[in-house]
Amino acid sequence: MTHYPVTPRNRAKRVHERARYDHDTVHAVLDAGLMCHIAYVIDGQPYCTPTIHWRDGTRLYWHGSSASRMLRAQKGGVPVCVTVTHLDGLVMARSAFNHSANYRSAMCFGLAEIIEDAAEKTRALEALTDRFYPGRRAELRPMTAQEVKATSVIGMTITEASAKVRAHGVGDDAEDGHLPVWAGVIPVATMIGAAQPSALMPETPLAPHLQRFAEGRRLDEVMLETQAIYDAEGRA
Template sequence: METTAPPYPQTGRNVPTRARERAAYDRATVHAILDGGYVCHLGYVRDGAPVVLPTLYARSGETLYLHGSTGSRPLRGADPGVAVCVTVTHVDGLVLARSAFHHSINYRSVVVQGTAYQVTDPREKAAALDVLVDHVVPGRAADSRPANAKELAATAVLRLELAEVSAKLRTGGPNDEPEDAQLPHWSGVIPVATGYGAPIPAADQAAETPLPDYLKPGAPRGAA
């Protein structure tokens, strides 16, 4: 089980220089943060300069799959492999202190560093795309037309193993200075949450098409 698996090793690159007490390396924490989102930021070096791109991702065991286009320069350069840094962040609250200096954010984040490889095996590629679709909306992959050969050729998928990984989290209220406790400014936390609205059918949707069970109120919505 994930809770009994050893934590990710600490390295010279995944130990933060500030607020080390907020870092976590256990797999349950890392996986929960990754599974709670579906947009990551993919960083790499292009022509000697850093580039960061937002893209869709999904976790399958100890592997991250990253979605992209075959026209994307980092994906074209992912054979035999490209050094990347992938980040995922959730904002849980705005922390308002009595002093401007101590304002902060409650968050959960994961940083994954390593070498990403382009998925070239057709069966793994098709399976990875199903994982990506179902990560966003569970059950959707089986309820949509699979990609055809032309679409698969135009789609790229990167594979990144979870090896050099760290999580970092902040929770709780503001860290006001004792001498500021009597100042007349409001201090506390404004919670931040992501929600889903009611599904809106396509303009050309046939009126008799039923709403799938996986989209009805109360059904899992994947990452949240």
């Protein structure tokens, strides 16, 4: 198993037993989500921006961020922390103190840089569509040069990362076990609903490649499927 290096920056400070540093665990958390939160600093002030991310190997990408102006001004990259979190359950214990949550999270550190080269930027934007919606780009018109120009794409090689996973039942104190209080886990998951076709659309059927986004499926499972296809097929 390949691991990210453990440094003072990514070493878990709390609940060490939940921490993992191997690529497989970290990437599975990243890949299961569409959205990340990115922390960055401007003049000492931290910002936390939500955005859509995509991964190619140990590189993360995102686009159009309010940090773009700052990034453009600083060659060589600026330090950021990219975090993806999935809430999986509410853990209800017999004491307030032992209430908890089941979750998966990954924190990734690196230097974020604007991708200025048009060819590299085009490839990164194509990867975005290919990674989320494999097969879709074949039915779309090509991006125009103006569209590529109008989008900021930011890339970051992950230098350190850690994942934390809590995925078990209630951790009651032994002496609380007899208390007549309901205890257990209330699971939660991000689920896909019924597709809502555009009102302006002619009678266009849902393309086969979109049928995996079926009502009632878990979004994280679909996202892992599409990443696996992207990893296997690579970029067009």
